[in-house]
Amino acid sequence: MATLTYRDALNQAxxxxxxxxxxxxxxxxxxxxxxxxxxxxxxxxxxxGPQRVVDTPxxxxxxxxxxxxxxxxxxxxxxxxxxxNFAVLALDQIVNSAAKMLYMSGGxxxxxxxxxxxxxxxxxxxxxxxxxxxxxxxxxPGLKVVAPATPADAKGLLKSAIRDNNPVIVLExxxxxxxxxxxxxSEHIVxxxxxxxxxxxxxxxLVCHSKTLSVAVKAAEQLAEQxxxxxxxxxxxxxxxxxxxxxxxxxxxxxxxxxxxxxPHSGIxxxxxxxxxxxxxxxxxxxxxRVTQADVPMPYxxxxxxxxxxxxxxxxxxxxxxxxxE
Amino acid sequence: xxxxxxxPKDTTQAExxxxxxxxxxxxxxxxxxxxxxxxxxxxxxxxxxYIGQExxxxxxxxxxxxxxxxxCSYREHGQxxxxxxxxxxxxxxxxxxxxxxxxxxxxxxxxxxxxxRFMGGHGIVGGHVPLAAGLGFAIKYKGGDxxxxxxxxxxxxxxxxxxxxxxxxxxxxxxxxxxCENNRYGMGTAFERVAAVTDIVEHACSYDMAxxxxxGMNVLTVYDATRRAIERARKHSHPTLLEVRTYxxxxxxxxxxxxxxxxxxxxxxxxxxxxxxxxxxxxLKEEGVIDQAALDAMDTEIHAEVEEAVKFADESPDPEPxxxxxxxxxx
Numbered sequence: 001m002a003t004l005t006y007r008d009a010l011n012q013a014x015x016x017x018x019x020x021x022x023x024x025x026x027x028x029x030x031x032x033x034x035x036x037x038x039x040x041x042x043x044x045x046x047x048x049g050p051q052r053v054v055d056t057p058x059x060x061x062x063x064x065x066x067x068x069x070x071x072x073x074x075x076x077x078x079x080x081x082x083x084x085n086f087a088v089l090a091l092d093q094i095v096n097s098a099a100k101m102l103y104m105s106g107g108x109x110x111x112x113x114x115x116x117x118x119x120x121x122x123x124x125x126x127x128x129x130x131x132x133x134x135x136x137x138x139x140x141p142g143l144k145v146v147a148p149a150t151p152a153d154a155k156g157l158l159k160s161a162i163r164d165n166n167p168v169i170v171l172e173x174x175x176x177x178x179x180x181x182x183x184x185x186s187e188h189i190v191x192x193x194x195x196x197x198x199x200x201x202x203x204x205x206l207v208c209h210s211k212t213l214s215v216a217v218k219a220a221e222q223l224a225e226q227x228x229x230x231x232x233x234x235x236x237x238x239x240x241x242x243x244x245x246x247x248x249x250x251x252x253x254x255x256x257x258x259x260x261x262x263x264p265h266s267g268i269x270x271x272x273x274x275x276x277x278x279x280x281x282x283x284x285x286x287x288x289x290r291v292t293q294a295d296v297p298m299p300y301x302x303x304x305x306x307x308x309x310x311x312x313x314x315x316x317x318x319x320x321x322x323x324x325x326e
Numbered sequence: 327x328x329x330x331x332x333x334p335k336d337t338t339q340a341e342x343x344x345x346x347x348x349x350x351x352x353x354x355x356x357x358x359x360x361x362x363x364x365x366x367x368x369x370x371x372x373x374x375x376y377i378g379q380e381x382x383x384x385x386x387x388x389x390x391x392x393x394x395x396x397x398c399s400y401r402e403h404g405q406x407x408x409x410x411x412x413x414x415x416x417x418x419x420x421x422x423x424x425x426x427x428x429x430x431x432x433x434x435x436x437x438x439x440x441x442x443r444f445m446g447g448h449g450i451v452g453g454h455v456p457l458a459a460g461l462g463f464a465i466k467y468k469g470g471d472x473x474x475x476x477x478x479x480x481x482x483x484x485x486x487x488x489x490x491x492x493x494x495x496x497x498x499x500x501x502x503x504x505x506c507e508n509n510r511y512g513m514g515t516a517f518e519r520v521a522a523v524t525d526i527v528e529h530a531c532s533y534d535m536a537x538x539x540x541x542g543m544n545v546l547t548v549y550d551a552t553r554r555a556i557e558r559a560r561k562h563s564h565p566t567l568l569e570v571r572t573y574x575x576x577x578x579x580x581x582x583x584x585x586x587x588x589x590x591x592x593x594x595x596x597x598x599x600x601x602x603x604x605x606x607x608x609x610l611k612e613e614g615v616i617d618q619a620a621l622d623a624m625d626t627e628i629h630a631e632v633e634e635a636v637k638f639a640d641e642s643p644d645p646e647p648x649x650x651x652x653x654x655x656x657x
Contacts, residue, residue, distance in 0.1 A: 025467070051467065057497075062456050062490025069460015072445055073395070075467060092487075096450050097457060105438035105446060106429030107653035141654050165656045 002185055007177040009151035010040045013158035014078065016187075018048055021076060024162055027054040027063055028080030028117075037082045038118065038177050064090035064115065068097045071113040078162060081117035084133045084171065090115075091136075098167040099142030111142075114161045116170035119147070120211055120261040121298055123175070124305060130298035132261035134209075135268050137169045138239040144192055145239040147171040149213035151181040153236055156190025164192065173211045195242035197249065201231035204255040204319045207246060207272055209235040212259040212310055219259075219315035230319060238268060246272060247280050254285040255322040259310050264292040286322040291315050340615045346388055346545050347610060350380040350603045352628050353404040356413055357576075359632045360403065360420055364580045368640065369420045373434045376404035378575035381602035382507050383408055385548025386475055386570075389556055395443045395461045395474040397454050400435035401507075402447040405477060409444040411437065413635035423642035430645045431653065443472075451512075452478065452485030455504070459491045462500030466563060473501045473559040475552070480569075481512025483526050492533040492567065501559035503552065505568045507542065513578040514588035527569040535567050542572030543600045573597040 004012070018024045025048075030037045032045040032055040045053040056063040060081060067077040081087040087094070094115060101109045121130035138145040144166055148154040154172065161168035198213060199220050208216040213234050220230035233249050235242065250256050256276060258269035269290035276288050294308040320326045357375045364373050376383065383404040387396065398405050406416050411427050419426030420434050428438045435449040445461065448454035458476030465472045482488055483506060495502050506526050510517055518524045530537030536558055540551040548570055555566035575598060577583050585591050610616045616624075 054498075057490075057493060059490035059494065061487050062459075062494055065453070065456025065487060065491070066460040066463055066494060069397075069457035069462075070464045070467070071460070072457060073461045073464025073468075075464045092450060092453055093456065096453055097448070101446075102656060103653045104428060104432045104436040105440070105653075106427070106431050108428070108438050108440040109445070110656045144655070 001182045003180055004151045004183045005177065006151045006154050006172070006179045006181070007038065007040055009155035009183050010158055010172065011042055011044075012183070013155045013162070014041065014044060015047065017159055017162040018044070018052060023074065024076045024078065025052040025054065026078045026080060027056055027067055029056055029058055029082050031055060031080050038174065040177070041080070060086050060090040061093060064093040065097060067113055068093050068101070068111070071111050072101065072109055076112045076162065078114045078116065081115065083129060083174070084117055084119040085129050085131055087115065087117060088133070094137075094143070094167070095140055099140045103142060110165045111167045112165045113167050114158070114170055115167070116158070116161070117172060118174040118177075119171035120173055121293075121305070121309065124300055124302060126300040127297035132293065134171055134238050135262050135266055138268065143167050143169055143239060144237070145169040145171065146192055146237045147210035148236060149176070149208075149210050149234055151179065152183045152188065153190050153196070155183055156188045157192065157236065159189050160192050168192065171210060175211055190236065193237045193240040193242055195245035196234045196236055197231060198234045199230070199232040201229040201253065203229045203253055204257060204322060205231045205233055205249040205253045206315060206319065207233050207235065207256060207258045209238065209260070209268070211261055215310050215312055215315060216259050218312035219319065222312055222316050223319055228319065228323060241271070241275070243275055243279070246275060250276055250280045251283045254283055256288045257291060257315060257318045257322060258288065259291045259315055261293055261310065264290060264295050267292055286324065289318040289322055291318050340613070342388070343546070343606065343610055343615060346384050346549070347603070347606050347616070348624055348628070349384045349388070349408055350545060350606065351625060352413070352631070353380045353383065353407060354603060355625070355628045355632045356407060356416070356635070357403060359636055360417070361576070361580060363420070363636060369434065370422065371433055372400065373420065373580040374401040374578065375576045375580065376401055378597065379507060379509060379542065379572045380404060381545035381548055382505070382542045382570050382572050383477070385545040386505055386552040389549050389552040390475065391472070393443060394472050395445055396477070397445040397458045397461065397474065398447050398477040399451065399454060399479055399482070400447050400449045401479065402437055402477070403434070406437040406439070406444055406447070409439070410442045411439045411444060413631055414638040417635035417639040418642050421639035421642070422644070423639055424645040424649070425638070425642040429649065431649070452482035452487045454478070455482060455485075455488050456491045458502050458504070459495045459500050462495065462502035462565070463498065465501055471560050473503060473556050475503045475505055477505050477507060479512065480506055480508040480510070480517050480526060481515070482506070483529065484521060492529070492535060492565075495565040496533040496535045499563045500565055501563045502565045503555045503559060503568060504565065505552070505570060508569055508571045509574040511574070511578070511588065513582070514586070516588065525569070527567065530567040535565055537567040537569070540568055540570045542570035543602045543605065545602055545606055573600075
């Protein structure tokens, strides 16, 4: 077991998978000479050369499509977006090409490609650079979507994503890159589609993923001081969703709060609530509540930004409401 | 000149020309049959016919090797046939049948045959242009000497993906031939009404790329130009932009008018006078390579082949209901 940052855990995953399979290559803006906009690809150009660590112009649509074409030609591309805000320019290739190639070719063309990069808000980057895209991306059949919250999950899920023969979206977090955690030394794989209980509890389930794990854990700590035992369920994968894990936890606690970075309308939380009310209706002792970003573009001002984001305090308040403590 | 008087080289050339004539005629008759089947409700959705443009697909694909890649827009029935997908499998796909080349899941716009390196019909204008560069990237990455030919219409030149891709293909020297079929109209919009630069070939200057302007109504001219581009790609891994000027006789899709408000009937008739099939047939007759009786026999044979394709498609089963949920992801 080694202690690594989330950034270095991703770097290890890339390095190990590129060593393992010569058809894996990394392409994106600043991934080579600059060593990565967030240094996730540090050292890879030196080790693997410019053919396998490919610096691109700022042309997300074009290089995402070149990645899709390379996968059609038998390679296993890892396409890095400097942020998912810029990847919106490439959605035609992700949605219309990558996600549908296998189906519309009648099963002839698999699409082993990874699209990855930071997602969601950092600090004071304002409206265009502070968006969480998971509900958009996980809406699409033909894609898998993962959102690791810890260094160990980042490494294990990225390795799974690169080995998967389907297009996999890996949502990272700029605010997570410096997060440290234990990462197993040996070959460490986290299967796609499995949630993980990060903290056990019995009174209420806090469902979270990616950056909202730390929000949920802090909320659980505060709730513990109020004699409330909160279970923290980290989804890790958003498509496929580990429905069994969600239902099992809710069956135990009978109450749930879903925490996400995205906006409330048509969000990931809406999908979770749909699942719980449909398949665990009789287990519920209270309506499921959601904590999301405020339904506004992200403001620049620090005070307003804080008010817009999901926070431990908002999660504690929601948990107290489903426990009828308010 | 008689056949016996020809040198071996002439004989080879005559055979090649006859093959191209037959392929153009096959596309023409296939598309006419598809139009009939569409009118009868056997084919649904969009159906973009290639009639008038046959010389482009045939000339270009005749210059390719079997292991070269082809990727197309949604007007791709002709290229699919020439790349070797059987008329039965293409027609069955248009009919949405299980025996179609995409198992009935793709339809007219999404014909695929990965074994023949026919990498699809794609439905978003310009969306497949980067995919072609990606195939070129994969060829180069693996050290192969194949090339990729990408067919797209002139309207795709106004799409950002076209410019992003040509830039990267040139910077990375990818073995790709970007073949623009300029049929003058993006649906009902004349290119000159929406393009600041109407000589598409000039766009190559922006990307330091080799380019050629080609008469797309002459299959031999298309063949020669594509051969030159393939040589650049195969030997030197240099991309080329070909602007091939052609004309579509039919409406944009089957549901659209032949001319209507955006072009005149006279214009369509004027272009039909330059018909690529009539042109090559006339030339080969003049050269004594074929006579009218042989031409008629060829046409009869093709008619029968296309009739058989319709019969095959009509009698083929729909996909099984559980096919709805297969091929979304691989296991």
